[in-house]
Amino acid sequence: MLVVNHVSKSYGKFEALKDINLEFSNGVYGLLAPNGAGKTTLIKMLTTLIFPSKGEILYNGTNITRLGEKYRELLGYLPQEFGYYKNYSPKQFLEYIGALKGMDKKVLEKRIDDLLKLVALEDVATKKMKKFSGGMIQRVGIAQAMLNDPKILILDEPTAGLDPKERVRFRNLLSELARDRIVILSTHIVSDVESIANEIIMIKDKQVLYKGSIDEICKIIAGMVYETSIPYEQAAMFKKEVFSLSEKQEDGLLKIRFISKKAPEPTWTAVKPNLEDVFLYVYRDDIQESSAP
Ligand SMILES: Nc1ncnc2c1ncn2[C@@H]1O[C@H](COP(=O)(O)OP(=O)(O)OP(=O)(O)O)[C@@H](O)[C@H]1O
Ligand SMILES: [Mg+2]
Numbered sequence: 001m002l003v004v005n006h007v008s009k010s011y012g013k014f015e016a017l018k019d020i021n022l023e024f025s026n027g028v029y030g031l032l033a034p035n036g037a038g039k040t041t042l043i044k045m046l047t048t049l050i051f052p053s054k055g056e057i058l059y060n061g062t063n064i065t066r067l068g069e070k071y072r073e074l075l076g077y078l079p080q081e082f083g084y085y086k087n088y089s090p091k092q093f094l095e096y097i098g099a100l101k102g103m104d105k106k107v108l109e110k111r112i113d114d115l116l117k118l119v120a121l122e123d124v125a126t127k128k129m130k131k132f133s134g135g136m137i138q139r140v141g142i143a144q145a146m147l148n149d150p151k152i153l154i155l156d157e158p159t160a161g162l163d164p165k166e167r168v169r170f171r172n173l174l175s176e177l178a179r180d181r182i183v184i185l186s187t188h189i190v191s192d193v194e195s196i197a198n199e200i201i202m203i204k205d206k207q208v209l210y211k212g213s214i215d216e217i218c219k220i221i222a223g224m225v226y227e228t229s230i231p232y233e234q235a236a237m238f239k240k241e242v243f244s245l246s247e248k249q250e251d252g253l254l255k256i257r258f259i260s261k262k263a264p265e266p267t268w269t270a271v272k273p274n275l276e277d278v279f280l281y282v283y284r285d286d287i288q289e290s291s292a293p
Pocket of ligand 2: 039040041080156
């Protein structure tokens, strides 16, 4: 069990995170927040690359700084900016990382073969990575993070640059991996955590705003989400009264999905909230595209 206990982090005078409290046991955790919210800051503390200004992080009751190398041996990490050598093949690259980790050569070779199969790169195992797609590179990144069969796997924005097909494959891979380890991934893309994360952590204003299952988090706006269709001329006026979540054209009308706290009109249909609705609503002032009610 990994426990974050009253952790704050400042960069000079700027406080990036404030009094973070979290607990992780086996399963997939989705750290979901817009750009600049502090996801990487939290992840770097969990990987001992930087240290909390206040508070502590414990693994099975011991401070991870005190565990030092013992803790890092349990850790697999894919950084947001994953550096690889484009003239290497995946196999060469993994051999190189394994050597840095001081892994036994025989164990390493077997592990590399297994991992390349797991991430479906066995056919290109000896091909130079320079012609690889973003998704293929990310899979090499996941394989390198998995080399030491980590008990804690931490992935910072692992789905950036993946196409929709690669995303699906990636989600399946992660749920497979999470059976017997802690998997923590950060993203600002709701759909990437929606189907795999057991638990969602949302950070806002430097703090953990919500932590819970998707169903629990969606309850926040239960009974407030509706859909209705209106003529285009009324759209501007209508959107002053409600918080628009999404809009599309349908049969010459504007079909709008929105949040309203007022008693519903007869023409409104109540709908079940989803995580995307919560995300848009919670970060309405932080995300540029959305308009405030
Ligand atoms: N080394 C640093 N020195 C000063 N400020 C920093 C440093 N690293 C991050 N910050 C600031 O801390 C805040 C949180 O940054 P962080 O990178 O953790 O966010 P993030 O959620 O990972 O964002 P993104 O989605 O863009 O990766 C931001 O305001 C950022 O500018
Ligand atoms: Mg980041």
